[in-house]
Amino acid sequence: xxxxxxxxxxxxxxxxxxxxxAIAQTPAPSAATGGVSGVAPTVATLTGTVNPHGxxxxxxxxxxxxxxxxxxxxxxxxxxxxxxxxSQQVSDLQPNKLYAYRLVATSDGGTVMxxxxxxxxxxxxxxxxxxxxxxxxxxxxxxxxxxxAINTRGATGTYQFQYGPSRQYGASxxxxxxxxxxxxxxxxxxxxxxxxxxxxxxxxxxQPSSGRAVLGRDRTFTTTRIPNGLLIExxxxxxxxxxxIQVAGVLAGSDNSGVGITVQADTFPFDGNWQNVASGRTDPxxxxxxxxxxxxxxxxxxxxxxxxxxxISQLTTVGVRLGVSLRVNRHPRRxxxxxxxxxxxxxxxxxxxxxxxxxxxTYRTIARTRVNGSSYSRRVRIRSSGRYRALVxxxxxxxxxxxxxxxxxxx
Numbered sequence: 001x002x003x004x005x006x007x008x009x010x011x012x013x014x015x016x017x018x019x020x021x022a023i024a025q026t027p028a029p030s031a032a033t034g035g036v037s038g039v040a041p042t043v044a045t046l047t048g049t050v051n052p053h054g055x056x057x058x059x060x061x062x063x064x065x066x067x068x069x070x071x072x073x074x075x076x077x078x079x080x081x082x083x084x085x086x087s088q089q090v091s092d093l094q095p096n097k098l099y100a101y102r103l104v105a106t107s108d109g110g111t112v113m114x115x116x117x118x119x120x121x122x123x124x125x126x127x128x129x130x131x132x133x134x135x136x137x138x139x140x141x142x143x144x145x146x147x148x149a150i151n152t153r154g155a156t157g158t159y160q161f162q163y164g165p166s167r168q169y170g171a172s173x174x175x176x177x178x179x180x181x182x183x184x185x186x187x188x189x190x191x192x193x194x195x196x197x198x199x200x201x202x203x204x205x206x207q208p209s210s211g212r213a214v215l216g217r218d219r220t221f222t223t224t225r226i227p228n229g230l231l232i233e234x235x236x237x238x239x240x241x242x243x244x245i246q247v248a249g250v251l252a253g254s255d256n257s258g259v260g261i262t263v264q265a266d267t268f269p270f271d272g273n274w275q276n277v278a279s280g281r282t283d284p285x286x287x288x289x290x291x292x293x294x295x296x297x298x299x300x301x302x303x304x305x306x307x308x309x310x311x312i313s314q315l316t317t318v319g320v321r322l323g324v325s326l327r328v329n330r331h332p333r334r335x336x337x338x339x340x341x342x343x344x345x346x347x348x349x350x351x352x353x354x355x356x357x358x359x360x361x362t363y364r365t366i367a368r369t370r371v372n373g374s375s376y377s378r379r380v381r382i383r384s385s386g387r388y389r390a391l392v393x394x395x396x397x398x399x400x401x402x403x404x405x406x407x408x409x410x411x
Contacts, residue, residue: 026110027055028109031112033103034085039119039121042121043091044093046089049085058105060104067100068102095122124211129155139223140223141226148216159175162205225254230250230311231313232301232313233316234246238320239295242294242295251287258282261304264304282305297320297399302315322346323346326342328410329410336382337380340378343374353390354390382410388408
């Protein structure tokens, strides 16, 4: 009976050993420390390879000049099953020092350290930053954007653009901190308050924290012209027949000194038959004053500047008044008939003439007649003293209305 019980016990124990489930282990990542690139006096890029082996993994680098006292930020690399190339830049190095470093990968499967490796940073003076002056963009009449690129090769410092009308420059953008970098990094600075239509020299300058400034090559750009504009004014307006006027104005914009100005006229009926009637030049400020004489018909005037492209002003219309004379006996007997007579220049045959007396600031017509050729005559009975004039209405639009003689006092 005891043998049977012992056999049963052995069978149960053997079955328990065979049936117990196996406990799976989480695989650890692998980490291989790679080389170093972009080594400069204060910066370097550490590289390596990490294989997560299917488990979410993070990595970082340990480094330092004496032991591995420093570390980079921890970065996730995923949970794949293939090796991943990784890199991190460190920028707190010192020139001419030996540094150790290694790659560390960590996951739920454990922490793995790559092999320890070394590199040495170069001396500060052994590396010269690369400075490249680029082309200017957004060039306008008074401003532009200056561009360039700098590879500090690990150095830190400041940059600025020097610019001016010659290679002596004379102006610069504010110095701005820059670096460290290990490749060409683009930079730009806007400049303003420039003179229109002017050639400017410029270059990019990098000043390391220690050592001499590194100069980019000299380049040039030319600001654009300010488009010209032409103003015009004529005085007096209207003008008496046969008299002259002055046409004045300003040529605004670039290169406006000493520019030839031509006055053109299109006489009534303003059919576009422009004729050159006078000319002159602008002064150093672009202003001009040109005499035009004689004026014999109402005209549209414009000025034309000899610029490229040619600039033409707006139109101004100058009216021409008829010349009207008046003669009359100043001391007639009260109630006597008095002859008002005169001439109209130029001839206005058939034009209406009004003989008017001034009464309390207004004019009252006391008689009417018409021009015969270039003269008129009308007898009027004068019952009271006063001031008189003749008003002539022109026969067409070549002369303005309101053509009047001078006032004559009759007692």
